[in-house]
Amino acid sequence: MNPADPAGPRLPIVAAPMAGGPSTPALVAAVTAAGGYGYLAAGYLTADELAARMAELRQRTDGPFGVNLFLPDPSGRTRRREEAVIAYGRRLVPEAEAVRVDLGDPHPADDPDDGPGLDAKLRVLAADPPDTISLTFGLPDPDRLAALRATGARLVATVTSPEEARDAERLGLDGLVVQGTDAGGHRGTHRVVDEPNDDDTLDLLVAIRPRTSLPMIAAGGVADRAGVRRALDAGATQVQLGTAFLRTDEAGTSATHRDALGDPTFSGTTVTRAFTGRAARALTNRFAVEHGPSAPAAYPELHYLTRPIRTAAAKAGDATRLHLWAGVHFRRAAEGPASEVVRGLV
DSSP states (O other): OOTTOTTSSSOSEEEOOOTTTTOOHHHHHHHHHTTOEEEEEOTTOOHHHHHHHHHHHHHHOOSOOEEEEEOOOOTTOOHHHHHHHHHHHHHHHHHHHHTTOOOOOSSOTTOTTSHHHHHHHHHHHHHSOOSEEEEESSOOOHHHHHHHHHTTOEEEEEESSHHHHHHHHHTTOSEEEEEOTTOSEEOOOSSTTOOOOOOOHHHHHHHHGGGOOSOEEEESSOOSHHHHHHHHHTTOSEEEESGGGTTBTTOOOOHHHHHHHTOTTOOOEEEEOTTTSSOEEEEOOHHHHHHGGGOOSOTTHHHHHHHHHHHHHHHHTOTTSSOOBOOTTGGGOOOBOHHHHHHHHO
């Protein structure tokens, strides 16, 4: 059995974890029923919310599934960075006033992805282990690595370079999610301040393959059957897709985001820190264009700072202020059942 594929002889299609709403239990269950493999996204969820979603998923399917965790990057939290966050907040005051909200607290006491919040989620996973736990934004420290290994789940790390792949293998992890530049949403660089490279997924697979014996899951820039085949031929054991599922019936994508993906006025994507302080690929909209060049490399501070604006924009149907995460092939994201997307890819 492939260590990165606990389902054994299933289709090589993985529904990516998409935090903030899209990755619902219904979506993961639908992909599983179609023969693929899916991840629940634990990012931004409290431990209780994660436990509830896992319980719902187990009611919907008895198939295998994974859970994705965001890991904090403690490096770079300096006084200069804090000053940059404050300055960026001043810049965004008119945006907040326009949607009648206050800016968020960039340092909430109850961050669910750091400190006690993250440790609480690890306890949930220990009590009810999924088949796989994938890690994004970094690698675990020794204590958390021990807690993760104690779950018995397979451990998979998101990597964006051969160096990150080497570090993951040295920790004894079981697989790699190799994420190229064409992927939608956050790039999984292990440090917030790192500028992501422009290597596409196929080039990264070719660069990493001679340096590791770990199974590789290709992520980013795949939107059709031919793309799946190219990734598998380049050494991937599975292919992970996110944007392809954003408009499916089972996804929890907001109506504003769904509509934007099909709106011909959006002509392309851009990599920006404007919304969260981490480099992420999104549809090119006004907020990204106007504020991206001024946004500091400060995650999760900017995520919490801008969240009230983005929440209000989603409710109001305002696509100019929303983080419209999307990969470069967003035009191919189709409406309909997730099962049809899986079947179309194989």
